[in-house]
Structure formats: structure tokens, C-alpha cells
Amino acid sequence: MLATTGLGIIRGERAVFTDIDLAVEPGEAVVLRGPNGAGKSTLLRILAGLLSPTVGRVTWDGAAIADDREAHGRRLRYAGHGDALKLALTAFDNLAFWARFEGTPVEAVDDALDRLGLGALGMLPAGVMSAGQKRRLGLARLALAPRPLWLLDEPTVSLDAASVDLLAGMIWDHRAAGGMVVVATHDGLSLPNARTFVLEKAA
Amino acid sequence: MLATTGLGIIRGERAVFTDIDLAVEPGEAVVLRGPNGAGKSTLLRILAGLLSPTVGRVTWDGAAIADDREAHGRRLRYAGHGDALKLALTAFDNLAFWARFEGTPVEAVDDALDRLGLGALGMLPAGVMSAGQKRRLGLARLALAPRPLWLLDEPTVSLDAASVDLLAGMIWDHRAAGGMVVVATHDGLSLPNARTFVLEKAA
Amino acid sequence: MDAVATFLAMGGYAGFVWPSFALTFAVMIGLAVASRRALRKAQRQLELLEQSRPARRARPGKAA
Amino acid sequence: MLTRLANPTRFLRLADRLLPWLGGLTVLAFIAGTVWGLGYAPADYQQGDTVRIMFVHVPAAWLAMFGYSFMAIASFVGLVWKHPLADVAAKAAAPLGAGFCLVALVTGSLWGQPMWGTWWVWDARLTSMLVLFFLYVGYIALWSAIDEPERASKAAAILALVGAVNVPIVKFSVDWWSTLHQPSSVMRLDGPTIDPSILWPLLVNAIAFQLYFVTVLLWRMKAELIGRRVRALTLGLAAREA
Amino acid sequence: MSAFLALLRRDLRLAFAQGGSVGLVIGFFVIAATLFPLASGPERAELARVAPAVIWIGALLATLLSLDRLFQADLEDGSLDLLLVGGTPSSVVVLAKCLAHWLSTGLPLVLVSPLLGLLLGLDPVGIVMLVKTLLLGTPTLSLIGAVGAGLTVGVRRAGILIAVLILPLYVPVLIFGAGAVDLAALGLDTGPSLALLGAVLLVSLPVGTLGAAAALRLAVL
Amino acid sequence: MSAFLALLRRDLRLAFAQGGSVGLVIGFFVIAATLFPLASGPERAELARVAPAVIWIGALLATLLSLDRLFQADLEDGSLDLLLVGGTPSSVVVLAKCLAHWLSTGLPLVLVSPLLGLLLGLDPVGIVMLVKTLLLGTPTLSLIGAVGAGLTVGVRRAGILIAVLILPLYVPVLIFGAGAVDLAALGLDTGPSLALLGAVLLVSLPVGTLGAAAALRLAVL
Ligand code: HEM
Ligand SMILES: Nc1ncnc2c1ncn2[C@@H]1O[C@H](COP(=O)(O)OP(=O)(O)OP(=O)(O)O)[C@@H](O)[C@H]1O
Ligand SMILES: Nc1ncnc2c1ncn2[C@@H]1O[C@H](COP(=O)(O)OP(=O)(O)OP(=O)(O)O)[C@@H](O)[C@H]1O
Numbered sequence A, B: 001m002l003a004t005t006g007l008g009i010i011r012g013e014r015a016v017f018t019d020i021d022l023a024v025e026p027g028e029a030v031v032l033r034g035p036n037g038a039g040k041s042t043l044l045r046i047l048a049g050l051l052s053p054t055v056g057r058v059t060w061d062g063a064a065i066a067d068d069r070e071a072h073g074r075r076l077r078y079a080g081h082g083d084a085l086k087l088a089l090t091a092f093d094n095l096a097f098w099a100r101f102e103g104t105p106v107e108a109v110d111d112a113l114d115r116l117g118l119g120a121l122g123m124l125p126a127g128v129m130s131a132g133q134k135r136r137l138g139l140a141r142l143a144l145a146p147r148p149l150w151l152l153d154e155p156t157v158s159l160d161a162a163s164v165d166l167l168a169g170m171i172w173d174h175r176a177a178g179g180m181v182v183v184a185t186h187d188g189l190s191l192p193n194a195r196t197f198v199l200e201k202a203a
Numbered sequence C: 001m002d003a004v005a006t007f008l009a010m011g012g013y014a015g016f017v018w019p020s021f022a023l024t025f026a027v028m029i030g031l032a033v034a035s036r037r038a039l040r041k042a043q044r045q046l047e048l049l050e051q052s053r054p055a056r057r058a059r060p061g062k063a064a
Numbered sequence D: 001m002l003t004r005l006a007n008p009t010r011f012l013r014l015a016d017r018l019l020p021w022l023g024g025l026t027v028l029a030f031i032a033g034t035v036w037g038l039g040y041a042p043a044d045y046q047q048g049d050t051v052r053i054m055f056v057h058v059p060a061a062w063l064a065m066f067g068y069s070f071m072a073i074a075s076f077v078g079l080v081w082k083h084p085l086a087d088v089a090a091k092a093a094a095p096l097g098a099g100f101c102l103v104a105l106v107t108g109s110l111w112g113q114p115m116w117g118t119w120w121v122w123d124a125r126l127t128s129m130l131v132l133f134f135l136y137v138g139y140i141a142l143w144s145a146i147d148e149p150e151r152a153s154k155a156a157a158i159l160a161l162v163g164a165v166n167v168p169i170v171k172f173s174v175d176w177w178s179t180l181h182q183p184s185s186v187m188r189l190d191g192p193t194i195d196p197s198i199l200w201p202l203l204v205n206a207i208a209f210q211l212y213f214v215t216v217l218l219w220r221m222k223a224e225l226i227g228r229r230v231r232a233l234t235l236g237l238a239a240r241e242a
Numbered sequence E, F: 001m002s003a004f005l006a007l008l009r010r011d012l013r014l015a016f017a018q019g020g021s022v023g024l025v026i027g028f029f030v031i032a033a034t035l036f037p038l039a040s041g042p043e044r045a046e047l048a049r050v051a052p053a054v055i056w057i058g059a060l061l062a063t064l065l066s067l068d069r070l071f072q073a074d075l076e077d078g079s080l081d082l083l084l085v086g087g088t089p090s091s092v093v094v095l096a097k098c099l100a101h102w103l104s105t106g107l108p109l110v111l112v113s114p115l116l117g118l119l120l121g122l123d124p125v126g127i128v129m130l131v132k133t134l135l136l137g138t139p140t141l142s143l144i145g146a147v148g149a150g151l152t153v154g155v156r157r158a159g160i161l162i163a164v165l166i167l168p169l170y171v172p173v174l175i176f177g178a179g180a181v182d183l184a185a186l187g188l189d190t191g192p193s194l195a196l197l198g199a200v201l202l203v204s205l206p207v208g209t210l211g212a213a214a215a216l217r218l219a220v221l
């Protein structure tokens, strides 16, 4: 279980947010909302261990994630603004690299591509894909192997309606299997039974 | 008036789309829709003169834009996937550069910033802004000086609900003054009386 | 025998003359063979593709 | 002629008709020139048998220079008249020119060791040849760095033309530079007028090299044209199933 | 004209801003030129002999290192699209960017070169000639470099590709530039070298501007 | 381990892929080293004297030019976040990237260096020593360079900033490396120089890896 206590962060000599207490249980989805600049991306990076909070701490089953960042890394999947693709490699090779890097069997790659409707594009270099196709290829990592915590920063950007539904379905399956999701979004990614957590604009 | 006849383009030796006939009258808004990879961004770049179609032509009041790209450049505003910001410069300086570059008086910059709710952030370097704030700063160029044709590629990406309404309002004012808009979007940017143009996935 | 030996000796400059010719022919034959091979490969791929137009997954990258 | 050949299929058909003849002639000319040059041409009274290196060195040097001119002209035709075969021809010629350039450099070097006592001097002619080789390398590198053929061909054409403007300047600067520092310290290459007994096999070999150039150029152009079609089909196929 | 000035001004500001390139270019130039005596041993007479070569090559490599961002940064953030579609001829855009590049790279190099000449034991006559040749030669480096930068914009590993494309084209500038300093040291006439450097600059002004403008139009396609 | 191999393999593929860096690095190295005689004049004896310095500096600059993309490319496309948060120690990530960098940059340089030695008139003894020193020295260049690349990742104008940060650190390698070739040409004992080069490599292995890993962690924060 992921929890934060009294989280606050100062960036550029201004408090982005203070005193965030957030707990995510298995099977739960939290949707981060708030105006631009409220700190949604910042919070997700803190939860991923990519950024250290100025005050407060993030814990997993009671243990601070800062004590063992690598173990924390192995239980989460983070999808940020970048798609983490090498444009010179094919879709398949891009995904296969991430599979090998995390020790997942490469066989999972074909399924993951199919899952995101990219089966036919496997041998296309990522460089010629459209914005939404690239985004889907980036999200295909989620389907490689199960990990308990998904942290998604505006995952629906550039996706068409069909792909948004696909993603919603993947999140649903993930939660059904006991996974947790924290997702920042502005638009209508509708997740049933999701808890909304609103970040206000700091003063 | 902007019109295309029999527009088609081959990218990577594959036809992205063929036979696009599209006409935009003053005051009209066209919303481009279609699945990922259908060619919305490609079409917008062609309309801007940034890409040459393989077949067909784009005309403005009957004259091909390819004959005088510079004149065409002076009557349009294009907002693509990038925000065209220099992260080291402040919001004000960024916008002031574009104003000078196109010959608009620099006085217009403050108004444009206010228009997009960035009045208070004028002296902040663009580099520390959040995704949505950057996007708004990019869109602030639209408010610099009137130009008849706006070409917007997924302008609402990363914008919060309030900013989306703001943008819709700007588009409305622009059309009321006789301007034209072509906008590609996946989500719910609702423009009253807009015509929807659907690009199908090429065969 | 002698004629062959003197010919091969190249007036004492065998170490310069023969490598020159060898390199020249190696480069030219190498380029020719590589070009032929690229041509053959392209032709084969084209045939394959034209035969199996409606085939499920075309993955030339894997085959190569 | 040019406009009729603009059609790639017609070009391919013509090339198929020509190629067997060209290939045969190339082999014959090579055999004739090499046997004549190695076996029958007399050794030079000064240079001894090293003079035989000339039979490969000089034609290679000529073709290296010819190759770049060919590329530059083809690039010009491609850019200005948008002739669809021009950029294919320019691309196909580059590795050939680079190969000949390499051969000229290495054989010259192998000739220089016995004649001048060193593998390399910074003589004007050698230096400008080296620069030419680098221009070839840059041209090939640019082609391979850009994936889209349409864009790569235009970019490479611009480079070839800028290079073509520069080649005379390079040549001139190098002449001026090296004669200044080293007035005729190395042997002049324009020594005694060449004897016909050497000139003839040299010319035969030069023709052989030229025939080789045309033959392999046609193979490479064919391969490139077919390769583009393959690429089109695979991309089209992949996208259709999406 | 206002577009030209606006772009010039912006690029200069970015170059001179915190984290900008000017200080770094000078630093690189000075370090690269001082590495040479470290690697070759400190004999003074010999150093002075190769000093023009070392300084000229240092200037050339410093220019090169700063070239790969010339258009790349604008491409990545989307500015290039707007610069090219803004109704200003693309050759004007290129010219403004080249001038800014020279003012923020070439000119600072010229200004510190006497110091390096002194460090490497060049005599006053040589130093004066060094400054003169660099002043005539560095704009050419920016202009020819712009073609390479334009051709490689948006290409992976652009930095080193530019180097390979452009260095052979730099040969004449290098030969005339460093050669003139050698001549001056020997007390010979340097008039022709300087005239030739000027001629090369005049040729590269149109070739560089038009070539780079054409290359850029390709890049955004 | 599988993460290490996967990353090594990917980076090598990208480097050797069409448009990759290997050919370009060699091209740059050869061109930069041949520019020297063009700038300094063609006298053979003098050239051979400075040849070790020229070749070593060429290798150094070629390494440098390829360094600025070492982590930058991964930062820009978001890969770096995932590499660091993927549960693999960041020092392993750095080590894999350094090894790939050396295999695709340093090793090719070592392989072409004899040719350059020949062009610049170095004798066989000198050429052998050149290869030995480069073999020992280039891995150090990659390792130290990684620290600079890590520190400047995400910084504008990283390329030239790396140069300024890193070149001073390269000084010992350069002095021992080029110095040993000079010694060999004079017939003197090169044992100590080689031993020192080896020692520098051993020191930079942990320092470079851990330093770069720490720098990277800062960069993504
Ligand atoms: C690496 C070394 C060398 C290079 C790069 C080189 C390059 C060239 C080039 C470019 C040409 C064609 C010039 C023209 O037709 O305008 C040429 C021709 C020639 N080279 Fe070399 N050369 C080298 C070494 C030598 C040596 C060592 C010799 C003889 C001692 C030699 C003898 C000749 C002769 C006789 C010609 C024909 C000259 C003529 O057509 O007027 N070369 N070489
Ligand atoms: N490196 C930094 N230095 C200074 N301020 C920063 C830095 N990074 C972010 N900020 C500030 O932190 C605030 C929060 O940014 P963040 O990207 O988390 O917002 P967000 O909620 O994701 O907004 P959006 O919806 O626009 O993506 C912004 O106001 C921004 O100005
Ligand atoms: N440079 C290129 N080379 C080859 N194919 C390309 C290139 N650029 C685009 N394409 C192809 O053109 C198609 C259209 O791309 P485009 O970016 O216009 O789509 P889009 O409608 O904007 O999609 P999205 O909604 O995902 O942004 C894609 O399928 C893409 O693969």
C-alpha cells in the first residue's frame, strides 16, 4: 500500500504544494486533478521516487521508499510526458529492450503490442509513427508484466477515442488484479469507482 | 478563403490521405477528427505551407499558396505540437520576440498574456512553468495581432478546464471578426457551429 | 619457371606492384559483389512481397 | 532521351537489355588491359617495374574525379528538373567514386614508397585527393543518416553542389599552399612524356574502369529502385493492417 | 528587417544568457589550444612554429562544437516551424542566425586569440596577422557551417555528422588563414592570402545562406 | 545483469545502426588529424615530432564530440527516467552506457590510429606505442567523460560545457599517453608511463561510474 504523509515540495523557491496526505489501496484508482501548475506532475514524480519531497515522506507498506529506491522502482511503472522511444528502432525492438531491461521474457512483447492495437506496426520504426501511435507504444510497457503501482501523467494526450477506451480497459483489468493507479489528467478518462484528488493552485 | 482540391500526400512511400477537398469560409471553424495516424497533423502542416502535398493544391482566394509562401505565412498562425518557447527567457520576452519577429507592436504582449491568464507569470522563465502553463504561453501568440487563418494542432493538450473555455472564447471572438480556424483535436473542445471533417485511416 | 619467377618478382618491386593490383581488384570486386547482392536481395524481397500481398505480418526486419 | 528514361520501369528494361553486354565488355577490357600492362608493357628505365602500378593508379584517380563530377551533375539535374532517376544515380555513384578514390590513394602510396621513399607526402595533388575522399565519406554518411529517401536525396544533392563549388577552391588552395612550402621537392608527376607502349595499355585499362563504373552503377540503381518499391510495399502493408 | 533584428537580438541574448555559449566557446578554445603544448612538450621555438596551426584548428573546432545547436534547438521546441512560416524569407532567417552565431562565437574567438598567440610564443607580427586572418575567416566558418547544420537538423548524432560534412569544406580557409600567419612570420607578402580569404568569404555568403535556407526547408518537411 | 546486457546491446545497436555514430567518429578523427598538416605545412620531420600530440588530441576531441549525447538523448525522450526508476542500480546503468560508448567510439579510434600515424610520418615503434597508449587511455576518456555528460545533462549547450568541464580532467591521460609515444620514439623506457595510464584507468573506473550515477540522479530530480 502506497501512502504519503505531510508531503510538501518547494521548487524555484516557491511551495508547489504542502501537506499532501494520500493513501492508495490495492485495487484503487486515484485521479489527480487541478489547474495547470498545481503540481500533479510533481507529485507523480515524487511517488515514483524521481524527485525528493522537501518535507514529508512516501511509504510503501509502511517503509519509506527513499530507503530502497531500487525495490520501489521494481514495483511501479511510470509513464511521464516523454514516450521513452528510440525513433531509429522499430516498435518491436523498442519494447523488447524494455522487456529485457526489466527481466520480462521477450515473448510478452507481441502480446503487449497487440493489446494496444499496434500488432501490425511492430516492424515500423518508431520515428515515422504519429503522435498517438507513439503514445500507445509508450503505454504498451504497462502490458509487459504486472507491477502493482501505475503512475500515469496525462496518458490520454493525443489518443483517439478508441485508444482511450482501450487504456481505460487496461486500467480496469489492472485494478481487478489488485493493482493501484494514480493518474493525472485533465480530460475525460472515465475510471469507474475512482477517487478524485484535487490539487489546488498554491497561493 | 482557404480551399484545397484533390489533396493527397505520400509519406514514407505510403499514401497518408488522398483526395481531400476542404473549403473554409471566413467566420467558419473546421474541426479535424480521426484516429491516430489518420493524417490530421500532416494536413495542418500542408495548410500552413510547411509541407508540400504530393498531389493537389491549396489555394487562398483562388491563388495557390505555393506561389507565394511568404504572403501565406503572413496571414496565418500555426500552433503545432511544440510550444516554440525558449526556456531561458521569461514569458514576456518569449512573446515579445514573436511580436517583433512579425512586426506587431510589443505593447500587445501584455494584453496577450493577460488574455491567457498568464499576466502574473510574465517575469517567470518559461523553463519552470508547468506543461499547461507553457501551452498557454504558446497559445498567447494567437492574441498578438489578428490574422485571418488559425491552424491549431491539438491545442487543448495539457490545458485545464478553465483554459479550454478560454481558448474556446478566443476562437469564438476570432470567428466573430471574420477569422477562420482549422483545429485538430481528440477531446471535447466544443466550438459552436463548427464543421467536423473526419479523416479516415488510409487504406 | 624462371620466366614466371622473374615475372612474379617484378624487378624487385613485387611487394608494391602486387598489393596494388590486389587491392584494386579486391575493392572493385567487392563493390561489384556487394551491389549484385543488394540487387538480388531486393529482387527476392519484391517477389516475396508480390506473392504474399495479403499475408498477415510482413516482417522483413526479422528475416534479415 | 532524358524524359523517356524518366520512367523508372522503362529505365529498368533498358538497363536489363544493356547490362549483359556491358558486363562482358568490362571483363574483356580488364583482361586485355591487365595482361598487356603487367606482361607486355616495358618496364620504365627509371622506375623499373613499379611503373606498372600506373595501370591501376591513374584510371582509378581519373574515375574518382569523374565520379564526383557525375554526382554533382546528377544532383543538379535532380534538384532543378526533379528528374526521378537523378538522385538514384547520384546515390549509386557515391560508393563507387569513394572506392576508386581509396584505390588511387593506396596505390599511389604503394608507388610512393619505392619512388619517393615514403608512403605519404603532403603534396598538393595527394592532399586534394584526400579531401575528395572525405567529401565522399560525408556524402555517404548524410544519405545513411536520413531515413526518408525524398528528404535524403534533396539534402545530399545540396551537399554535393556545395561541395562542387568548393572542390575547385580546395584544389586551388592546396596547389598554392604546397608549392609555397615545398617548391618541387618531391618528384614532379608530369615527367617525361609517356611512351606509346605504356600509353595504350593505360588507355585500355581506363576504358575498362569506365565500363566497370557504368555496369556497377546500373546494378546499384536497379537495386535502389527495387528497394524503394519494397519499402513502399512493406510500409503500405503494415499500415493496412493497423 | 524588423524580423531580422528581432531574431538576431534573441539569439544573442540566448547566447550571452546564463548558461549561454559565449563563455564556453572561449573556454573550449583556450583549453584546446593549451592542451597542445601539454601533449607535445614545451619547446618554445617549435611551439611558435606550429602556433598558427594550433590556434586556427582550435578556432575551427570551437566553431564546430557550437554549430550543432544552431538550428537544432529551434527545431526541437517548434520555433523553426514558426520562423519559416512567419512570412519572412528563409534566407533572412538563416542570415540573422549566422550573424548571431558569428557574433557569439567567431568574434569572441578573435578577441582572445592574441592571448593564445602570446601563450604559444608567437611574435607581435604573427599575432597581428592571426587576428586579421581570424577576422576574415571566422565568418566563413559560420556560413559554411550553417549549411552543415541545416542539412543535419533533426538527424540523430547531428554533432559529429556536421563535423564530417563540413571539415573538408573548411580546408581552404584553414590553409589561407594559417598560411598567412606563417608567411608573416617569415616576413613574406601576405596580401594574396588575405585577398583569397576575402574571396572565399564572398563566395560563401550566397552559397552558405542559400544552401542553408534550402536545407532548412527540407528539414521541416 | 540482464539489464546491463540489454542496455549495452541497445546502445551498441543505436551506435552501429544506419546513421549511427561509429563511422562518423572515425571520420571526424581522421579529418581532424589530417587538418593539422594542412594548417602547419607539410614538412615531414616536424610533423612526426608533433604527430603523437595531434593524434591524441584528435582522439580526445572525437570522444568529446560524441559524449554530449551519452545521456542527453535518453533524457529528452524520457528514457532516462525509466532507466533510473526501473529497479536497476544507477551505477549499472552508467557502466553499461560507458562500455557501449567505448566500444562504439574508443575502440574504433584505436583501430584506425595506425593509419593516421602513417600519414603523419610516425615510425613503426611509435605506431605500436600509440596503439598501446590509446588502448589504455580511451576507456578512461569515456569514464571521465560520463561524469561530465551526467553533470550537464538537461543543460542547454551541454556539448561545449562538457568540453570545458572535462578537458582539464583529461590532461593526465593526454600527458602520459602522448608522452609515452614520444619516449618510445626516442628509444627511452615507457614502462612508467604505461603503468600510470593503467593506474588512472583503475581509479577512474569507480570514480567515473559512481560520479556519473550520482550526477544523473541529480539531473532527473
Ligand atoms: C597517395 C599517393 C598518390 C595520390 C593520391 C595520387 C593521385 C593522383 C591523381 C589524383 C592523379 C590524376 C591527376 C590528373 O589526371 O589530373 C594521378 C595521376 C598520376 N599519378 Fe598519382 N598519386 C599518388 C602517388 C603517385 C606516385 C608515387 C606516382 C609515381 C611516382 C604517381 C604517378 C602518377 C602519374 C604518372 C599520373 C598520371 C599523370 C597524368 O595523367 O598527367 N602518383 N595521381
Ligand atoms: N524546476 C522547477 N523550478 C521551479 N519551479 C518549478 C520547477 N518545476 C516545476 N515548477 C513549478 O511547479 C509548479 C507545478 O508544476 P507541475 O508540472 O507539477 O504542474 P502540473 O499540475 O503537472 O500542471 P499541468 O496541468 O500544466 O501539467 C508549476 O507552477 C511550476 O512553475
Ligand atoms: N516522416 C514520415 N515518414 C513516414 N511516415 C510518416 C512520416 N510522418 C508521418 N508519417 C505517417 O503519416 C501518418 C499520419 O501522421 P499524422 O501525424 O499526420 O497523424 P495524426 O492524424 O496527426 O495522428 P495523431 O492523432 O496520432 O496525432 C502516420 O501513420 C505516420 O506513420
Ligand SMILES: [Mg+2]
Binding pocket: A040, A041, A042, A153, B130, B131, B132
Ligand atoms: Mg503536468
Ligand SMILES: [Mg+2]
Binding pocket: A130, A131, A132, B040, B041, B042
Ligand atoms: Mg497529430
